[in-house]
Amino acid sequence: MEFGLLGEVCAVVGGRPADLGPARQRCVLAALAVDVGRVVSVDRLIRRVWGDDPPVRARATLSSYVSRLRRARTDIVLRSGGYVLVADEAAVDLHRFRSLRDRARTADDPTAERLLAEAVGLWRGPALTGLDGDWATAERDRLALERLDAECDHTEVRLRLGHDDRLVTELSSRAAEHPLDERVAVHLLHALYRAGRVADALEHYRRVRARLADGLGTDPGPALRLMHQRILKADPALLANPTGDARPSTTPRTPAGEPATHEPSTAPPSRPAADVPTGTPAARPVPRQLPAVPSSFVGREDELNRLDPTGTTVIAGAGGVGKTWLALRWAHRNAHRFPDGQLFVDLRGFGPEGTPMPPPVAVRGFLDALGVDPGRIPIDPHAQAALFRSLVADKRMLLVVDNAADTAQVTPLLPGGASCTVLVTSRNRLPGLTTVHGARRLSLDVLTDAEAHGLFTARLGADRVSAEAEAVTDLIKLCGGFPLALGIVAGRAHGHPALPLATLAGELRDLGPGALDDDDPTASLPTVLSWSRQALTAEQAHVFGLLGIAPGPDIGLPAAAGLTGLPPDRTRAVLRALEQASLLLQDARGRYRMHDLIRRFAADTPIPPAERSAALHRVVDFHLHTAFTGRRLLNPHATPIDLDPPAPGARPHPLPDPAAALAWFDTEHRGILAAQHLAAAQGRHRTVWQLAWTLTTFHLRRGHSHDNLAAWRTAMTAADHLADPAVQTRVHRLLGDALVEVGRHEEAVEHLYRALALAERTDDLVNRGQVHRTLSWALDQQGDGRQALTHARHALRIYRALDDPAGEADALNGVGWYAARLGEHDEAREHCAAALALHRRHRHRYGEATTLDSLAYIAHHTGDFTAAIGHYREASDLFRELGSTLQAAETAERLGDSHQASGQSAEARAAWAEAADMFRAQGRAEDADRLRDRLGALPD
Structure with a gap:
C-alpha cells in the first residue's frame, strides 16, 4: 500500500506502505479510499478494520485514527452516520484502473490496447499490501481477480493486433x-x-x-x-x-534464409518443395542456432579460457549467475571451430513452465534442425536418439544444452563420438555427467568488483559511472557480484538517465531481491530464484528458508542440524542437495554460506511462524550450550552459571578438550555473536548475558577486546530487563572488565562500583571478591597504584574466607603485581611465589602463566635479567599452548625488554619482531607500530 501524492489518499492497487502509523490506521484510509466520494458508515468502517469481533472502544479508537489521518492532510470529512474521503476518483488508482478498463471495453483495438496497458501498469504488487484482517484479505482477493481479468483483456487485444x-x-x-x-x-x-x-x-x-x-x-x-x-x-x-490476411511465420529469418530460433523448433518441418526431383535429396541445412550473446557481458576471461573446445563441459551455478551468458560468449567466440554447425536448446529445467522439456522433444528438435525428413524419423524415442548420434558422428559441431534439470535430461542429447563439443549449463552440478560421461565441471561464481565496475561502465558510460562513483560502489557491494542483479540495476539506470544511482542503491538496500523484480520473469531476480526453489522437495525448501534466517554469515553442519531439528546425517543430505542446486556454497572449512541476495530471498520462504520461532530457538540453544562447554574447558576454575536445558532438537556439539574448544570458538565466533543478537531480538534476556559469559575467556585469550565489550554491552541491556541482582552484579562487573580492556577506565570504574554496591547489598561474597580484583586493574591503569593494591588485598581476604584456592591464587598474584608496580619487590615476590605454588598444585595453567609473567616483571625491575628472561619464556610457552595470543604478544614484548636490558640486541630484535607480528594479526596496529619504532632504534 502506498500513501501520499495524488490528493494524498491511499493507492489501493498495490505497492509498499508509507509511514502513516499503525496498520489499522492505514486500513481506515484504505476502507474509505475504495469508496471515495461516498459515505462509509462508522459500523461498516469498524467491521472493515476489526472484523466481526471489534474491541470495546472501537468507536473511540476509530475516531482517534481518523483524527490522525486528517492531521496528515488527508481530506476526510465527517458526515451523517460516517466518514467520506472527498477526492476526485481519478486520484485513487483503484478507480483510475477501473475507469481505464471500462473505457477500453468500448474502444477500438489500438485504443483499447493503450488504455489497458495503462490500467495494468498501475499495479505494482498485491492490493492493500501490509494490511491484514478479514476485510483486507477478501478485498485483496477480489481485486486480484479484477486485475487478472484486465490482464486477460489486454492479452486478447494484443493477440488480435499481432503484438x-x-x-x-x-x-x-x-x-x-x-x-x-x-x-x-x-x-x-x-x-x-x-x-x-x-x-x-x-x-x-x-x-x-x-x-x-x-x-x-x-x-x-x-x-x-x-x-x-x-x-x-x-x-x-x-x-x-x-x-485478416494470413500472417507469415513468426520465426525470424537470417539473411541466409535459415531459422534463427533460440531453441530447436518442435513443429514438423515443411515437406520438400514439389519441384525437387524425385530421388534427389535436398541439401541438409547447416544449423546456426546460437542466440545472440547478451550485450552487457563483461569479464569472465579466466572462465572463458578454462572452457575446453573438446568433450563435454558442465557450467554449474546459481540462477542468474551468468551461465548462459558465459556459454554463449564462448560459443560465438569459437564458432569457427565448428563448421558443421551449432545447435542450441533450452531444456527449461528451471523456468515458468514448471516442467522441464522431455528429452525426446529436444532430440526431435535437433533432428528437425539437421533437416531430417519427418518420414525418416522413427517413432521410438531411443531410436530417435540413436539417429541423432549417427547424424553427428564424425561431425565438428557444437551443442549448447542450456538450463538442464538433471543428468537424465542431458544424456540422450550427447553425441556418441569425440568430434563434437557440448556445453551444458545447469543450476545443478550434474555429478552423473562428470562421473559416468567424463564431463568437466566449471563452477561459476559471482563477478569480481572490477568486472562488476566494467559492466556498469559498458552499460552506462564512463562519465556517469565516474560522476556517481560512490553510488556505483554501493550498488556493486549490494549486488555482491551477481550478474543478473547487476544487469537489472544497470538496465534500469540506463532506461532512466536522470535517476540518481544513489536512489537505486537505497531501494536495493531496503528491499533486497524485491527491488530487482520485473514484469519479465527472465529479467527478475526473485522470479529466477523462485524457479530454483520450485525444483526443491518440500523438505529442501523448508531447510532453504531456515538457512535464510539463521544467525551468522555462515553455518556448520552441527549448527544447521540444530536449526533444522533434523538428524545430522539427514541435514548433511539436504545441505548437499542445496549445494548441488547451486543455492548454497561449501567452503574449504566445511562451512555453508549463501550469496547475500539468495539469502534474503530464502528468508522470504513461507514458513509457519511457530516453526520459524522454534528453529531459531534451537540454533541459539545449540550455540549457548556448546559455548558453555567450551568456556568450562578453557577455564575450568571460572565460577559456573546455571543454564536451562537445551530446546528439543538443539543437540550441542561435543567438545572433547580445550584445543577442540578453542578451534570451535575460532570457527563459530561470528555465529555466536549473531546468536546473541538474535536472542536479544527474541526477548530471551537471560540467554543474552549467558552467551556473553560463554565468550569471555575466548575473547580475552584471542584479543577480541572490542567484540567482548560489544557482547557485554548487549548483555547489560538484557540484564536491565531482569529483576535479578546477582545477574546485574555479574554483568556490571564483566562489563567493567571489558571496558578496562579497551582503555575506557572511568566508565569501567563506574560499572565496577555499581557491581560492588549490589554485591554488598545482597551479601554476594563471590562477586565482591571478583569486583575487587577488577577494580585493582582499572585503578592501576588510571595511575592509582596504591588504591589498586588496597582492592587487591580486599580480594585476597575474601577468597581466603571463601576457601577458594584458585581465587586465592589469582588474588595473591594480584597483590604481588600491584606491589611490584609500587616498587615493593620483596612483598611482591613473596605473594607471587605463593600464587605460583597454588596454581601448580591445582593445575591452573593460565594462572600459572600470568604469575610467571609477574615474577619475570619483578626480576627485571630488580636487575635479575637472566631470571626475567627465563620466567618470560616459560610464561610465553604456556600462553601459546593455551591459545592466549593476546597475552603471548604482550609477554613477548616484555621478553624483548629484558633481552635489551641485558645487552642481547639480536634476541631483543627477534622477540619484538614476533610481538609486533602478533599485534598486527590481532588488529592492534598502534602497538605494532610502536614496536616497529623500537626495532628501528636498535643498533645493528
Whole structure:
C-alpha cells in the first residue's frame, strides 16, 4: 500500500506502505479510499478494520485514527452516520484502473490496447499490501481477480493486433500463477502456436487437462478444447493478422534464409518443395542456432579460457549467475571451430513452465534442425536418439544444452563420438555427467568488483559511472557480484538517465531481491530464484528458508542440524542437495554460506511462524550450550552459571578438550555473536548475558577486546530487563572488565562500583571478591597504584574466607603485581611465589602463566635479567599452548625488554619482531607500530 501524492489518499492497487502509523490506521484510509466520494458508515468502517469481533472502544479508537489521518492532510470529512474521503476518483488508482478498463471495453483495438496497458501498469504488487484482517484479505482477493481479468483483456487485444513478441514469456509466468485458469491457458496455447512452438502448446494443454482432472475432477471447457482442436488442425486463422490476411511465420529469418530460433523448433518441418526431383535429396541445412550473446557481458576471461573446445563441459551455478551468458560468449567466440554447425536448446529445467522439456522433444528438435525428413524419423524415442548420434558422428559441431534439470535430461542429447563439443549449463552440478560421461565441471561464481565496475561502465558510460562513483560502489557491494542483479540495476539506470544511482542503491538496500523484480520473469531476480526453489522437495525448501534466517554469515553442519531439528546425517543430505542446486556454497572449512541476495530471498520462504520461532530457538540453544562447554574447558576454575536445558532438537556439539574448544570458538565466533543478537531480538534476556559469559575467556585469550565489550554491552541491556541482582552484579562487573580492556577506565570504574554496591547489598561474597580484583586493574591503569593494591588485598581476604584456592591464587598474584608496580619487590615476590605454588598444585595453567609473567616483571625491575628472561619464556610457552595470543604478544614484548636490558640486541630484535607480528594479526596496529619504532632504534 502506498500513501501520499495524488490528493494524498491511499493507492489501493498495490505497492509498499508509507509511514502513516499503525496498520489499522492505514486500513481506515484504505476502507474509505475504495469508496471515495461516498459515505462509509462508522459500523461498516469498524467491521472493515476489526472484523466481526471489534474491541470495546472501537468507536473511540476509530475516531482517534481518523483524527490522525486528517492531521496528515488527508481530506476526510465527517458526515451523517460516517466518514467520506472527498477526492476526485481519478486520484485513487483503484478507480483510475477501473475507469481505464471500462473505457477500453468500448474502444477500438489500438485504443483499447493503450488504455489497458495503462490500467495494468498501475499495479505494482498485491492490493492493500501490509494490511491484514478479514476485510483486507477478501478485498485483496477480489481485486486480484479484477486485475487478472484486465490482464486477460489486454492479452486478447494484443493477440488480435499481432503484438505478441513477449507474450509467451508473460503468459508462461501468468500460467504458473494461475495453473487452473482456462482463459490464461487458451492465451498461452495461442501464443505458443504463433511462436512456432506447437509441441510446447500441446504439452501445456496436456498438463492443464491433467491438473483440471486431478484438482477439480473436470475436463477442459469448450474454449480450451476448441483452441486445442484448432492447433491440431493447424487452423490458418490462428496466424491471422489484424487485416485478416494470413500472417507469415513468426520465426525470424537470417539473411541466409535459415531459422534463427533460440531453441530447436518442435513443429514438423515443411515437406520438400514439389519441384525437387524425385530421388534427389535436398541439401541438409547447416544449423546456426546460437542466440545472440547478451550485450552487457563483461569479464569472465579466466572462465572463458578454462572452457575446453573438446568433450563435454558442465557450467554449474546459481540462477542468474551468468551461465548462459558465459556459454554463449564462448560459443560465438569459437564458432569457427565448428563448421558443421551449432545447435542450441533450452531444456527449461528451471523456468515458468514448471516442467522441464522431455528429452525426446529436444532430440526431435535437433533432428528437425539437421533437416531430417519427418518420414525418416522413427517413432521410438531411443531410436530417435540413436539417429541423432549417427547424424553427428564424425561431425565438428557444437551443442549448447542450456538450463538442464538433471543428468537424465542431458544424456540422450550427447553425441556418441569425440568430434563434437557440448556445453551444458545447469543450476545443478550434474555429478552423473562428470562421473559416468567424463564431463568437466566449471563452477561459476559471482563477478569480481572490477568486472562488476566494467559492466556498469559498458552499460552506462564512463562519465556517469565516474560522476556517481560512490553510488556505483554501493550498488556493486549490494549486488555482491551477481550478474543478473547487476544487469537489472544497470538496465534500469540506463532506461532512466536522470535517476540518481544513489536512489537505486537505497531501494536495493531496503528491499533486497524485491527491488530487482520485473514484469519479465527472465529479467527478475526473485522470479529466477523462485524457479530454483520450485525444483526443491518440500523438505529442501523448508531447510532453504531456515538457512535464510539463521544467525551468522555462515553455518556448520552441527549448527544447521540444530536449526533444522533434523538428524545430522539427514541435514548433511539436504545441505548437499542445496549445494548441488547451486543455492548454497561449501567452503574449504566445511562451512555453508549463501550469496547475500539468495539469502534474503530464502528468508522470504513461507514458513509457519511457530516453526520459524522454534528453529531459531534451537540454533541459539545449540550455540549457548556448546559455548558453555567450551568456556568450562578453557577455564575450568571460572565460577559456573546455571543454564536451562537445551530446546528439543538443539543437540550441542561435543567438545572433547580445550584445543577442540578453542578451534570451535575460532570457527563459530561470528555465529555466536549473531546468536546473541538474535536472542536479544527474541526477548530471551537471560540467554543474552549467558552467551556473553560463554565468550569471555575466548575473547580475552584471542584479543577480541572490542567484540567482548560489544557482547557485554548487549548483555547489560538484557540484564536491565531482569529483576535479578546477582545477574546485574555479574554483568556490571564483566562489563567493567571489558571496558578496562579497551582503555575506557572511568566508565569501567563506574560499572565496577555499581557491581560492588549490589554485591554488598545482597551479601554476594563471590562477586565482591571478583569486583575487587577488577577494580585493582582499572585503578592501576588510571595511575592509582596504591588504591589498586588496597582492592587487591580486599580480594585476597575474601577468597581466603571463601576457601577458594584458585581465587586465592589469582588474588595473591594480584597483590604481588600491584606491589611490584609500587616498587615493593620483596612483598611482591613473596605473594607471587605463593600464587605460583597454588596454581601448580591445582593445575591452573593460565594462572600459572600470568604469575610467571609477574615474577619475570619483578626480576627485571630488580636487575635479575637472566631470571626475567627465563620466567618470560616459560610464561610465553604456556600462553601459546593455551591459545592466549593476546597475552603471548604482550609477554613477548616484555621478553624483548629484558633481552635489551641485558645487552642481547639480536634476541631483543627477534622477540619484538614476533610481538609486533602478533599485534598486527590481532588488529592492534598502534602497538605494532610502536614496536616497529623500537626495532628501528636498535643498533645493528
